[in-house]
Each structure stands twice: as C-alpha cells, then as structure tokens.
Amino acid sequence: MSQPGETSPSTTLHSDLDLLAQLHAQVLSESGHDAGEQLDALVEACRREDESAVQAIVDELDAEAAATLTRAVTVHLHLANLADERSRARALRRGEDDDIESGGVAPALQELIDSNRLQGLRIHPVLTAHPTEARRRAVTAALSRIAQQLDRFDDPQNGAPEHAVARRRMLEDIDILQRTSTLRRTQPEPRDEVKTVLTVFDQTLFRAVPRLYRRVEAALPGADPGRTGPQVPAFVRFGTWVGGDRDGNPFVTSTVTRATMATQAEQALRQLHEHVDRVARTLTMDTVTTPPSPELMQALAVDAVAYPEQFAEIMKNSPGEPHRQKLLVVGARVEATRREHAGFAYAGPEEMLAELRLVQDSLVAAGDARSARGELQHLIWMVETFGFHLAELEVRQHSAVHEGVLTELIGMLPDVADPGAAAQDPAFLDELATKGWPIAVLPQSERATEALDTIRVLSWLQQRWGVGCCGRYIVSFTRNEADLLAVRALARLAVGDRPLRLDVVPLFETGADLQNAPSILRAWAQRASTQSQWAQSGRAVEVMVGYSDSAKDVGPASATLTLDHAERELVAWAEQAEVELTLFHGRGGSLGRGGGPLHRAIMAQPSGSVDGRFKVTEQGEVIFARYGDAAIAQRHLERLTSAVLLADEPKRSKARDDAAARYADLARIVDQQSRGCYRALVEQPGFADLIALVSPLDEIGDLRLGSRPSRRAGVETGRSLDDLRAIPWVFSWAQTRVNLPGWYGLGSGLAAVGDIELLRRAYREWPLFASLIDVAEMSLAKSDRRLAERFLELGGRPDLSVQILTEYDLSLAHVLDVLGQQELLERKPHLSQAIGLRRPYIDALSHLQLKALRVLRLPADPLRNGPVDREAWRRTLLLTVNGAAAGLQNTG
Structure with a gap:
C-alpha cells in the first residue's frame, strides 16, 4: 500500500478500493508497527505466487505478529467487500446490472403478456439463524459508518471541507475497525440472533418491497404507476426460523419463541406507525377540493364516539381534512396496538387494511387517483406483506x-x-x-x-x-x-x-x-x-x-x-x-x-x-449480502420474481422437459459414477479424521457464530461423518481451499459419459445440467490446488490426498472442456473480477492459517523453533478463519 496523498472523490469500484486502501495504510502506519509493510510484502508475494517469498515472511512470524497481520488482512477484505457492495448498489441505481441472464420483471411480463400470472404469485424467503455469519455486529456497524462517509465523500455537491470531514471520519472508523476484535467473546443467544436478523427489515426491506411492487406495476401493459388502480398484489411474504428453529438448539424454547414474536410485532407496528404518520401528514386536501365519500364520513362519525378524546385532538389539528383525519385515527390505533391498549387497538391487520382502503376508495371517488395510488398504496402493500408480525415465525x-x-x-x-x-x-x-x-x-x-x-x-x-x-x-x-x-x-x-x-x-x-x-x-x-x-x-x-x-x-x-x-x-x-x-x-x-x-x-x-410459488431459506452472510442494501435487496427480489414468473412458461417448460428426457441416460451415468466416486472417498477409514486434522473443524465452535451447537446432541468427538453438521463440514472444506463439497465426484461422472460433444449440448439445452456445471465452476474458481495440497499434507494420509487432488484435476479439466474455456469464469467477468480482487488477501490468510495449523496439529514439526504458546496460536487460527470467511463470502 502506498502512503495516502490527495485523493479526489471516488466514483468507481477501483477508486473506492484505492481510497480505502490508502486510508487503511495510514491507520497501520500511525499504529507504530510494521503490519502495513508486512501486509504489502505478503500480498505481493501471493499475487506473484512466489512460494519461497511467502514462506520467508510467514516463517518469521510469532503468534502475536501473525495475529496482527491477520487482523490487517481481514480489515482489508471487509473494506473490499464494502467497496464491491457500493459498486453494485450504485450500478443498480443507474439502471445497470451485472447479471444480464437474469433479466427482470419487465422482460418477464412482456414475454408472458399476462398480468393474471401475478394473482397466484408468491415469493417467500425465510431467514434462518444457521451459524454461518462470522462477522460481528460491531464490525458491521463500523463498516456501515464508513459507507456513510464514503457516500459523503462521493457527493459532488460537497466541497473540500466536507470531503476533509468525511476522510477524517473514515480514518477514525478504519482505526476502530483495525482495533476491534473480530472474534466474539461470548456465545450469541437466540435473542441476539433475532436482533441481528431483524435489522434488515428496518434498514432495507420496508423500502425495498414497495419499490419492487412499483417496478412490477410499471412493467404491466398500459401502466400508469401511481395513478391507475393497483393491479399488483402483495406477493412477497417473509418467514423466519430465528427463535423458532429448535432442531439441535436447546437454547430455543417456548419462552424464546414467544419473546421473538413480541420483538417482531414491536418492530412491525413501530414501522407501520411511522409510515402511517408520514402519509397522513401529506393528505392535506380539504372537503371542497376533495369531498369525502359517505362511507368515510360515517366511519369518522363512529370514530368520534368510539375514541372521543383522541378524535377531538385529531379534529383540532386537522380541521376540514377528513382523509387526513382518518389516517391519523389509523396511526393512533396502530400505536395503541403496539402498546396493547384494549378497546383502541386493532384486532388484526385486516381491520387496519379495511380502513386504509376506505380512505383510498374515497380519494378515488373524489377524483384524486394520484393520492390514492401513491404513497398510500405503499402503506397498504406494507401491511399486506408484513402484517403486524413482520415475518411468519416457523x-x-x-x-x-x-x-x-x-x-x-x-x-x-x-x-x-x-x-x-x-x-x-x-x-x-x-x-x-x-x-x-x-x-x-x-x-x-x-x-x-x-x-x-x-x-x-x-x-x-x-x-x-x-x-x-x-x-x-x-x-x-x-x-x-x-x-x-x-x-x-x-x-x-x-x-x-x-x-x-x-x-x-x-x-x-x-x-x-x-x-x-x-x-x-x-x-x-x-x-x-x-x-x-x-x-x-x-x-x-x-x-x-x-x-x-x-x-x-x-x-x-x-x-x-x-x-x-x-x-x-x-x-x-x-x-x-x-x-x-x-x-x-x-x-x-x-x-x-x-x-x-x-x-x-x-x-x-x-x-x-414452481407454478408461481417459490419458498427458499436465506441464511448467514447471504442475508446481509442480499438484503443489506435496499437497491440490492430490490434487485434480488426482482430476479426471484422474474424467474418464478417464467419458470413454468409453456415453451420453456416443454423445452426443459424434452431436454431432461433427451439426456436421461447421461444423467443416470453422471449420477451413478459421481455417487460411487464420492462414497468411495468418504467411506475410507479415517476420512472423518482427515477433515478434522487439515482444517479448523474442531475450532469452529469457538468462533461462536450462533447459538446452535456445531455438533448434534450426544456427539463428543465430531469424527463421525453422519453426526457432523453440514454447515461446519462445508465451512471447513472452504477454509482448506479444497471446496470438496462443491465439485467432488463430478469429474468422474463427466468422464464416464465419454462424449464431450454430448456434454456440451446438454449444457446448452438442459438448464439443470447447466446449473450443475456453473456451480462447480464457481466452486473450483474459489479453490486453490497449491494451497489445498499443503492443507491436505497436514492429515498424514497421502493416499487420501492423492485421491482428492486427482478428482480435482479431473473435475477441473472436464468442466473447462464442457464450457469450452481455457480458464475458469472466462464468461463471467464480474464474478471473476470479484474473486480476483480478494484472492491475494485470502491466499495470505490461508498461508497464515497453515502455519497456525502446523503448530497445533504437528507437535514434532521440524520447522518449529523452540517452545510455542499454543493458546496464542489457537487464537491466531480463529482470526484466520474469520478473515477467510469474510473474503470467501459464501462459506456456509
């Protein structure tokens, strides 16, 4: 990293990265240690793939120096993720998209030419508490503050004084980030997980969901958004397992489940009250320009009797404004529902919706369609989507x-x-x-x-x-x-x-x-x-x-x-x-x-x-990657919507069915051969011990990623593959850079087909096979054979190492052959760039992790000089795991 100089406002991913890297370098320099120089040297050696230079740097590190360097690399990866997320959000706000294949709701509806498909549509993401999010909330909060100041720095309306303030505050928060432990000191409780997951509703979803409905509305033939009648039903529902999933988690009890719903209801009603109040204060039209309907006047007369004190205050503050009066009554009743005031509270969201529609219908009857179908419609969509409970607790x-x-x-x-x-x-x-x-x-x-x-x-x-x-x-x-x-x-x-x-x-x-x-x-x-x-x-x-x-x-x-x-x-x-x-x-x-x-x-x-309905779990770091920014959340939901609309379109459906029948024999061969290859590996005596030796499997529980134990009840050793949970299994293989669960056995399956032209046709014509190959390509792209070989050496089982690496070579060769490529991700430049930006830093963490594992796993390591502090190295190992998870992003 070079020392920072004068920097103009950043407008691109690389300029954001350059600025953040400069500020990080300044923080490291001011801290008085040489982590910045070591970081530069190690990352550059990793970028050149200079193994001897890497080893020379790593071998000289004691546990404390390795931990400091690991912190620096991790902070850089967090800053890189931040820059990448901002770049994506910025592109989406400009109407650009890096995923042309996914299209959007407008092309989907134009292709279908049938708005009736919306009536039975249901998109249902379910947020879970599976422990895969390694990032602490303190780290997330610091990154959020840095993002705000980066926006301030980017704003062309701000001059040099504002840029200087933004720069100073970014330096402050990067300094805090560098000094903040990335490791949790205590195990999260279910209530902590509830608070963490529910932040996405406050921060993004209450904005993203109505925007999604507007995007769909605008895509309908002859649409006049905000004026014509709402043809778009509220087709999104959210679910949650947080506070309800007790499979293997003794800390989720009936008391926790009840408290979770109370927390969700509090948040939902608070949000609804804020939005009702905001909309109510805009509906200032009077009875002369916008006469109320008889039904609205009758409802207000009932309100005057039912809630005399509250209604008198509303009449005093909004004389002659019946539509505003009614919405203020609605707001007061929402607040009463939140505070559980009997007699004034709503019995349920349906009662609130009826009153909102009463106001909407009155505005339409008075000729004010814009007010009726504008922000008031957003409010109706919110109630339909989130109810009083925010997300269904499963x-x-x-x-x-x-x-x-x-x-x-x-x-x-x-x-x-x-x-x-x-x-x-x-x-x-x-x-x-x-x-x-x-x-x-x-x-x-x-x-x-x-x-x-x-x-x-x-x-x-x-x-x-x-x-x-x-x-x-x-x-x-x-x-x-x-x-x-x-x-x-x-x-x-x-x-x-x-x-x-x-x-x-x-x-x-x-x-x-x-x-x-x-x-x-x-x-x-x-x-x-x-x-x-x-x-x-x-x-x-x-x-x-x-x-x-x-x-x-x-x-x-x-x-x-x-x-x-x-x-x-x-x-x-x-x-x-x-x-x-x-x-x-x-x-x-x-x-x-x-x-x-x-x-x-x-x-x-x-x-x-699919048939117009799609329900899927969202978990760990994926929740915040997809829902942490309103623009990204909206685009993610739009992609889901377009895919669900098109999935069973007759021509596509027939083509998919025909392809599945045409390639049934190919599927049978790949299935049998890949399964046999996989089982031949995992059934080897000692295989479960191998992953524990070559990875931080046994230490993952100490990361305190979630309230749920990392092993199923009654399992003490974790050496049984049957009892090992899938999450730590996948997490551990990602850390070793082998990524075995994403591709192992595929090479043998493809080789058994023995016809590359047939495989290429299947990739072009059969979506399921194409998806299988694409996932394997991504998994292999995040692997690293050189590092994988070094991790596997720690297991002392050269026979298993050879078996794994041989299948890796076979899978890589056949995936590239099917794709007709020389390199992985040739046709996915945005993904290739994202991985490439992070790779030298993730490689640096892998080398640091390897050293920590050698100290902890190989007591008689000939490379060791003198006694070591095992606890210090164990902490360093956990720091490398946390950092690599931040860089790899989809580890669990």
Missing part, C-alpha cells in the same frame, strides 16, 4: 425428538404394551390426533414439557397476532409417515380442541429420504388428521427439500440429480392427490449447500414444481 424440530417424547407420554397410557412401537404406529398416532387422547397425561421430563409448550405458545401467538404470524411446523429428517403424524398427535394433547392452525411440513434431507418422499406422502395423505389439515389450508401443502445433507450424503452432482428426480415425483404425487404443492428449498449460501445463482436454479426446476 418452528422446526427433529423427528427423533418427537418420537422420544411420544414414547414417554404414550407410556403413561393404560393398555399400551410397547410405547416405543406405538410412537411409530401411524394408525395409533392418527387416532390420537383425530379422536383425542384417552386420558390426560402430564409430561415428566423437561423435553416432553417443552415439546407441548412449543405447540401451546403457537396457539397463543395466533390468538394474539393472527393465524398468519406462525403455524408452520417443519419436521427435520422425516423418515416415514409416523414422523409427520406425531406432530398432530402431540398438538391434540397440548391444546385439545382449542383453535390452532398447524401446517406440518415434512423435510426430506438425505438421499434415501428424498427417494422415499413420494411413498411417505402417499401414506400420509390417507390419514384423517392429514385430510383435516389440508381442508383447513384449502388443500395447500408444503414440502421442504434439503440440499445440505443430501450433498454431504451422496456428493454434489448426485444430490442435484436426486433432488431433481424427487421433485418430479413430488409434482406427480401432488397432481394425483389434488393438492396445491409448494416446494420449500432448504438452500445454503455455500456452493456445497445449494448456493450459487438463484435465478438460474429456479429456471432449472422441474416443470410444475
């Missing part, structure tokens, strides 16, 4: 927990010889769910009490905030119909005949469970309790498919093809059962957990599996 629990609880409770019933068998007897469980339990039983264990209390709190929350606030209950690792019937059997005991909307959602995760899913659902559909649930939901059924464990189970290529086959079977089942199926995609941010370009993934879905 509950998830492991099927084994339900089985254990039922075994305990059924054991208290008379005349049950084998409670364990009864807890897995579908007919018996269905009878408990429909006819009730023969006697009331009281749980004896804390686990059983908590299971029943969870369902009771769902019933209470629905009574308080409406049935839309919660009600979906996801059963992890669904193995059979009994796993689904168990929830309704427990619900009958928990709440009896009291009102409760409970939609049981099966989650099929492993390769075997995905294959068995249709038969499980067919059996489940025959049960009386299931038919009762479907009758309550209008025969709308949700089924969740998991990407993480299926990929860990059979490898990425086979998992992709297995999921595709399973989804086709599920669509056929839904048609036969005459239900409206919504597939819920449990995708992670990482490439080994279903990550990658979401637009292309949607377009590759089997015909009929």
